[in-house]
Amino acid sequence: MNLELKKAIDQISKDKGLDRNMLIDTLEDAVRTSVLRRFSEDMDVEVSYNDETGDIEVYQFKIVMADGDVANPDTQIELTEALAHDPSVQVDDEMGFRVKVEDLGRIAAQSAKQVIIQRMRDAEQEIIYSEYKDRLGEIVSGIVQRRDKGGWVVNLGRTEAILPREEQIPREHYKRGDRVQALIIEVRQEGRGPQVVISRSHRDYMAALFRREVPEVDDGVVQIMGVARDPGSRAKVAVLSRERDVDPVGACVGVRGSRIQNIVQELHGERIDIVVWSADIATYARNALAPALVSRIVVDEEENLLEVIVPDDQLTNAIGRKGQNVKLAARLLGWKVDIFTETRYNEANAIGHGLEQVASVAEVSIEALLDAGFSSLDKLRQATDQELSDKLTISASRIADLRSAINFLAPVVESTPESSAVELGKVHSADETSGQDTADGNADEDTQA
16 A cells, blocks of 8 residues: 555645645656656556555556567557466457556656656646636735846745836835735736736726725725826725715715725825716816816817816816826826816907907808917918918908908907917916926815825
8 A cells, every 4th residue: 555645645735725636637647658658659558546545556458469460569469478368358359457656667757756746836837827817906915025127026825926117106115025915917827837917006906995995895885986096196086876875985084084094004105085976077077176176167078178167276276286186187087188277268268259250251261270370360460461372272352351350359359468378279288287386285184185
């Protein structure tokens, strides 16, 4: 009896979490491969493991041939020789012969061992891959092991994960032995084994933290409708309550901000705005642009554009430091967002109205004026007759009518302060004001942390 082999199979199955039957199949395949390598690839061999005794039994099968008709001794046997083993055997019968495993020799035994080890490693890697590919979107915790050319290697216990540089939160620094939490975003099957990729900067990591910290989010009463992040700095999270008596913002913030503070601490101080989602894009945009106060919003569905008009003193709040507030809001909404002050918007409308009247007098479309680069009355006035003729393809009499209209309308438009600096289509967007050193403003404590 080979009880040591039986104990080894049981122990490996327990320690590695591998299926016992799979280990036995691997063992049998390894011995079969070694027998064929040791003797001949043509041999018909069957290997079986006796679970009661722990022994490996190997049988070679041959076809009984008439004397003198044997062409391959590895697969055939003469009748005379076969009768010595079994007096009842006949030609064309198949006979099995026991092969002693001990006769395999040291080299064959070592080869079998290597095959077993490789098969076990492959099986273990397949189990790890199957386990982690089903855990995409799950938060895991691990110990930072070492630097890698692409980031940090994190030990998750059963396997290692890579935390790439681009998935790290800016200005976060790690050292060996640090415990980190992150989100599984990808599991790849590679030659050296499964590669688990984790992230701390992914927007889904924010959503996963809310599911962990807020029971109402985890059970679906409060639903996260969108997340926009500037990792390590600021984020906006849109939420919606499925029950009328549940306040989605209050549920996410928690008593005295306990829930939101746990998330903020995990993200090392990243500021989080909780935004109430709405099916009405204008209402949703007002909520997303908080803490800024919004006067009105013009929705252009064809261009997927929102023109947001704010009081003059709210421009810095709406745009935010380095354009952060409006950029995060645009990302959360999925719309392009342009910010106007009330003064600038009124000026742009006045100029646009003047251009429409001039276009009507000259019998030219407003689109033709804009395409030709004439986005203001001032540019039309400065253009020569030849430029107007070439770009607009109009006659001399039409040009004269156009000049008369410009001279009549220009004084009315220019009576608005600073109007000469404004052109139709020119607005204050996040990009245009990103160089300003502006503050984010103060928002309600219940909607941000």
